[in-house]
Amino acid sequence: LKGDKIKKALKHFERAAAFGSLETLISIVGELIDADYGEEAQPFLDQALARYPHHPEPHVARATMWLDEGRLAEARSELEQAERLAARSSEYAEILEDIRALKQEIKQVQRLGELGPPPPGMPALPPELLRLFGKQAGRG
């Protein structure tokens, strides 16, 4: 039953992807990943990259996939590529912001991993992160 269902879903997605926009392709990828079908999402992501090679969005989607998997080096390299593409046009200003936020997140994740678990009684986050969140909370 499970196999039949996913085949049926994929058939619908393939038809939608055949003449769908980049946005459709990216949302199909997102839906499949959310449902824990990362492997099935891959061909749709490949299709997005092949059809829109100069658009940063599919690279961001791939970087997010790597980050979700904890593969930081791959995620960073994909984001570098996305950033180069996004920097070419002002229409990607919003995506560029997302890319930079993701790059920053990866940097923090890496740094926290290197720090190791906090000693007992000590705050889990380094002071600069605590200060940053304090500032954000104050703004909101």
Added chain:
Amino acid sequence: MRALLGDNPYQVLGIERDATEAEIKRAYFTRVREHPPERDPDGFKRVRAAYEQLRASKERAETDLFLIDEPSPAHVLASLRHADVEPPPMTRETILTDLLALEGIFVLEELRSHAG
């Protein structure tokens, strides 16, 4: 990647349902230090999936909609605020492709409910 069915992202991150964006981010980084990807890849995936479900207002509104536990009145209001985003322009083509994609999403949802 979204947490598997049954994983409440608020519980995974150890925060309240009405947590602010800054609180969500702080909880995420705190959990990352406990479950870094190099030492605990599965733990990291779980934490990251929970954060993905809550980091942006659109995703958070969707997550809140499907959470099974009873929401508080304050949370319902917060959820409505999160859902308040500008919809994209509609054309015949976007409606058609969205409908096809939606069919696929319905089948995925059925699959998820069977998994639960």
